[in-house]
Amino acid sequence: MGNPAKPSLPSLSPFQQWLGTDYIPTDSEVDQVKEFLETHLIRRELLASQITEAKMVIDSLKEGRRCLQNAIDAHWAIVHPARRVPKDVWQKIFIHCLPTTHLPIMSATEMPLVLTQVCTLWRDIALSSPMLWSSLHITIPQGDDHRSHWAVTTATLQAVDGWLCRALGEKLSVSLHWPQDLVNDYGTQDEFPIAILQYSDAIRSLELNLPSDVLDGVLNEASSFSCLEEIIVRIPAIEGRSHVRGVRIARANIWKVPTLRKVVLDSVDAEIFDFPFAWAELEEIGVSGDEGVQASFLGHEEAFSLALASAMLEKLRIQLTSTTRLPTFSGPDRLLARQMSDGPSLFGGSTQVYLRHLTILDISDVFANPRIDNLSFIETLQLPALETLKYRLVELSPRTPYTDIHPLLTFLLAQRHPVRIKEWIVEATSMSRETFSNCLALMPQLRKLWIRDGRELGSNALRTSAFWLPEQVEREICPDDHMFDAFLHLGDDASTEDSSTGSAYLDNGGVQFICPLLEKLRIDRALFTLDGIRDFVQLRLVMGMPSQRAAPLRDIQISLLYPRPSSDQVVDHENHQHDYGPGRLEIELCELGLRAKVTFASAPPTFPANGGNVWEYVNTRPTDGLTIDDSGFGGRSVGW
Numbered sequence: 092m093g094n095p096a097k098p099s100l101p102s103l104s105p106f107q108q109w110l111g112t113d114y115i116p117t118d119s120e121v122d123q124v125k126e127f128l129e130t131h132l133i134r135r136e137l138l139a140s141q142i143t144e145a146k147m148v149i150d151s152l153k154e155g156r157r158c159l160q161n162a163i164d165a166h167w168a169i170v171h172p173a174r175r176v177p178k179d180v181w182q183k184i185f186i187h188c189l190p191t192t193h194l195p196i197m198s199a200t201e202m203p204l205v206l207t208q209v210c211t212l213w214r215d216i217a218l219s220s221p222m223l224w225s226s227l228h229i230t231i232p233q234g235d236d237h238r239s240h241w242a243v244t245t246a247t248l249q250a251v252d253g254w255l256c257r258a259l260g261e262k263l264s265v266s267l268h269w270p271q272d273l274v275n276d277y278g279t280q281d282e283f284p285i286a287i288l289q290y291s292d293a294i295r296s297l298e299l300n301l302p303s304d305v306l307d308g309v310l311n312e313a314s315s316f317s318c319l320e321e322i323i324v325r326i327p328a329i330e331g332r333s334h335v336r337g338v339r340i341a342r343a344n345i346w347k348v349p350t351l352r353k354v355v356l357d358s359v360d361a362e363i364f365d366f367p368f369a370w371a372e373l374e375e376i377g378v379s380g381d382e383g384v385q386a387s388f389l390g391h392e393e394a395f396s397l398a399l400a401s402a403m404l405e406k407l408r409i410q411l412t413s414t415t416r417l418p419t420f421s422g423p424d425r426l427l428a429r430q431m432s433d434g435p436s437l438f439g440g441s442t443q444v445y446l447r448h449l450t451i452l453d454i455s456d457v458f459a460n461p462r463i464d465n466l467s468f469i470e471t472l473q474l475p476a477l478e479t480l481k482y483r484l485v486e487l488s489p490r491t492p493y494t495d496i497h498p499l500l501t502f503l504l505a506q507r508h509p510v511r512i513k514e515w516i517v518e519a520t521s522m523s524r525e526t527f528s529n530c531l532a533l534m535p536q537l538r539k540l541w542i543r544d545g546r547e548l549g550s551n552a553l554r555t556s557a558f559w560l561p562e563q564v565e566r567e568i569c570p571d572d573h574m575f576d577a578f579l580h581l582g583d584d585a586s587t588e589d590s591s592t593g594s595a596y597l598d599n600g601g602v603q604f605i606c607p608l609l610e611k612l613r614i615d616r617a618l619f620t621l622d623g624i625r626d627f628v629q630l631r632l633v634m635g636m637p638s639q640r641a642a643p644l645r646d647i648q649i650s651l652l653y654p655r656p657s658s659d660q661v662v663d664h665e666n667h668q669h670d671y672g673p674g675r676l677e678i679e680l681c682e683l684g685l686r687a688k689v690t691f692a693s694a695p696p697t698f699p700a701n702g703g704n705v706w707e708y709v710n711t712r713p714t715d716g717l718t719i720d721d722s723g724f725g726g727r728s729v730g731w
Contacts, residue, residue, distance in 0.1 A: 181213070182220045194228035194266050194298075197250055224254050225261035230268045231283055233276075240277045248286050255290050262295035262318055269301045274330055284309045296321040296353075302329050303340070310343035319345070321353035321375075328358075328383075341365040355408070360384045363397065370400040374448075377408035379455075388412035391457075394468040398444040407446075408453035411468060411485075443505075445473040453481040456498060456521075467498040475508040484521035497526040503533040511536050519544040519568045519616060527568045528577035537606045538642070542568055544616040559618060570614050572623035578605050578631075604634055611646040618652055621659060621676050624689070628680055647680065648688045655691040 104110065106124060116124065168174075189195060189202050198204060203224065206217040217223055232247050234240030255263065265287055284305065287294070292315055299306060303326050310324075322345065341361040346354075346368055354368065355377035363378055363386065376397065380387025388410045389397065398404070456469055482499055499522065503510060512534045519542050522530070531537070559569040568574065609631070624647075631644035659674035673681075673689075680687035 178216055181216045182222070185217060185220060186222055189223070189226070194226045194264060196228050196230075197247075197254065218257060221258045221261045224257040226264040227251070227254055228266040228268065229283060231270060231273060231276075233270065233273045237277045240275075241279065244279045244282055248282060251283075251286055252289075258293070261293070263290055263293045264296035264321075265290070265294055266298035266323075267301065269305065269327065269329070271327060271329065280305050281308055288315070291315040292317055294319055298323040298325075300325040300327060302327065306340055307343075310340055310345045316345055316348050318350055319348045320350050322351065323353075323355040323357070323377075324359055325357040326359055341367075353406075356380075356387075358384045358387060360386045362386050363389065364393075371402060373401050374403055375406040376401060376404060377406070377453075379408060379410055391466065391468040395444065395471055398446060398468075398472065402446065403448055404446050405448045406451040406453075407449060410455040411457045413457045443471045443473050445475075447475055449474050450476050451479040451481075452477055455483045455485060457485050458498070467501070469498050469502045470505065472502060473505075473507060475506075475511075477510075477512055479514040479516075480512050481516040482521060483518040497522050497530075500526055500529055500533075503530060510534055513537060514539040516541040516543060517568070519570070520566070522568065523566060524564050524568050524574060524577070527574075531577050532605050534606060536608060538608050539611040540606070540609060541613040542570060542615065570617035570619065572620055574617075575619075575623060575627045578609075578627075607634060608642045610642050610644060612644065613646075613648040615650055616652055617649055619649065621656070624649065624676060625679070628683065628685065632683060644685065646686045650690045651692070653692055659691075 105127065106120075109116070185203065185206055188206075195202060199208065203217055206223075207214040229247075229251055232240075232243040234243045255265075267283055267287060280302075284301075285308075287297075288309065294316060295318055297316075297319060299309060299322075301309070306324065306326065324340070339361070340359065342365075346366045349369065349372075351369065352373060353375040354366075354373060355375070356363070356379075357377070358380035360380075378387060378389065390412060394409055394411060397409070398407070401407075452472075452474065454469060456467070458467070484497075484499075510533055513536050515530075515534060515537055517527070517540075559567075559571060563569050628644060628647065634643070655674055659676055661672070661674060661678070674691075677687050677689045680689070
């Protein structure tokens with residue numbers, strides 16, 4: 092195993108006693124040292140030469156191994172299982188890689204175009220797979236001047252045609268978007284609608300975000316939309332274009348397509364009952380818009396008429412107003428709609444709407460005005476299949492006294508079947524904390540809860556002390572440690588279910604847990620203490636142990652309305668504290684197995700004259716962690 096170790100130079104030296112000392116040799120001694128080193132210097136050069144030769148041998152061996160490995164890899168590639176994967180399997184894999192939250196876009200770094208840049212095999216399979224090209228979102232381009240605008244328009248039109256023509260034989264889903272800053276189209280406004288109309292026979296889903304004057308040319312060409320099932324229309328307010336937002340589109344032929352099942356109207360200023368829908372066949376209806384579009388809001392009786400006419404609804408999105416706004420009805424549904432909204436005999440009596448198929452309800456509610464409405468719309472609904480509820484009570488609506496029962500609570504109590512709501516998104520300003528607690532107790536199947544707070548940060552509405560004021564608690568949910576008590580029911584009664592209300596609890600040694608199946612919790616604005624969050628999570632984890640009849644909490648996302656305390660700050664390796672990134676509590680929750688996100692207001696506190704602690708809030712809305720799809724009915728899906 093090689094040469095035996097030779098004695099080191101210091102051990103052979105006749106000058107051993109001088110090594111490592113401050114001794115100053117004489118001239119004769121200097122000559123003796125040099126003479127002694129001469130042999131060893133020659134030996135050192137010999138060793139260096141041998142090392143160089145050895146390196147050359149090693150490099151040669153490495154190069155030989157590399158060449159051999161390349162040859163082996165090339166041969167293994169021939170027999171690699173991927174080469175024997177059938178084309179149809181690759182096609183299914185590629186299809187599962189398509190985006191799920193939006194339609195594909197024309198980008199070389201996104202699916203499916205990115206598949207054409209991997210290898211020849213994948214490119215050929217992708218280009219010969221019609222389903223990969225059956226969906227497309229088109230953003231209308233714009234140039235700096237007339238020439239560049241037409242150039243980019245022509246190039247994009249060619250790309251659109253090349254994309255859609257590959258989907259031969261498939262039903263298409265197409266979205267066309269007009270950018271908000273596209274004011275001057277240099278005469279190209281009809282180019283993209285015309286390009287889409289060439290494929291109208293194959294379009295199954297059509298989403299149009301276009302100015303009203305551009306929409307007219309598309310919607311009136313409906314005779315060829317033979318398989319259209321879904322249509323979404325959004326009319327943006329574009330500066331410099333017509334401010335008429337769809338007043339005349341209800342007369343378009345496209346609404347008469349017999350296969351139509353889904354209709355979403357966003358910011359369309361046309362009365363919903365003027366559209367000649369086959370109401371009994373619709374499975375999804377969405378009506379929304381801003382305050383400037385009056386027709387985007389329905390009265391309670393109009394909403395009742397819509398629901399009663401649409402017995403097959405599975406999804407409904409609606410905005411209510413307290414103003415009586417009976418439309419001028421036309422078409423074959425005029426008599427039915429008018430009868431539905433006349434007098435108290437139908438709406439004000441005991442009649443309710445039974446929508447057996449409705450699974451998703453997104454409602455912007457208002458208090459019923461006793462002088463106008465006989466009953467709140469939501470109180471008339473019987474929804475045995477409801478699983479997802481998005482609820483917002485408009486704060487500025489005419490209020491009944493807060494001592495009266497809340498319309499959502501009335502709805503839950505009135506259900507003649509078990510409540511199966513699994514997902515609840517509720518605005519923080521929609522109800523008091525007490526009402527919130529009572530609603531929770533009536534949702535035994537709840538798995539996902541999101542308490543939203545969409546108010547602008549820094550506004551007077553979100554300037555608060557370190558605790559909620561009593562008048563706030565009477566009107567808002569006001570998340571704090573006391574709100575966590577809503578998930579507990581303390582009492583001597585050991586019963587686990589109240590058949591009269593449909594409420595359910597999980598009893599555990601005298602403590603009854605509300606919503607035992609809760610898995611995901613998101614709260615946008617809160618005043619929880621860190622210990623309160625920690626205790627709540629640990630309690631829910633204990634509930635989720637195998638010995639219990641509950642699901643463990645898996646995701647929690649909370650924004651706190653105060654700066655991060657020093658107790659939550661993390662000290663890095665340089666012993667510096669920082670106020671960014673995950674804090675101690677978030678790290679602790681993640682170590683417990685949760686997907687957790689806890690954020691704080693980042694502005695330092697200021698102290699007003701009255702001595703209270705008031706913060707100017709910055710945007711602390713979480714953007715990491717649990718992703719919640721809040722796109723509404725106009726998006727590809729509803730829910731989280």
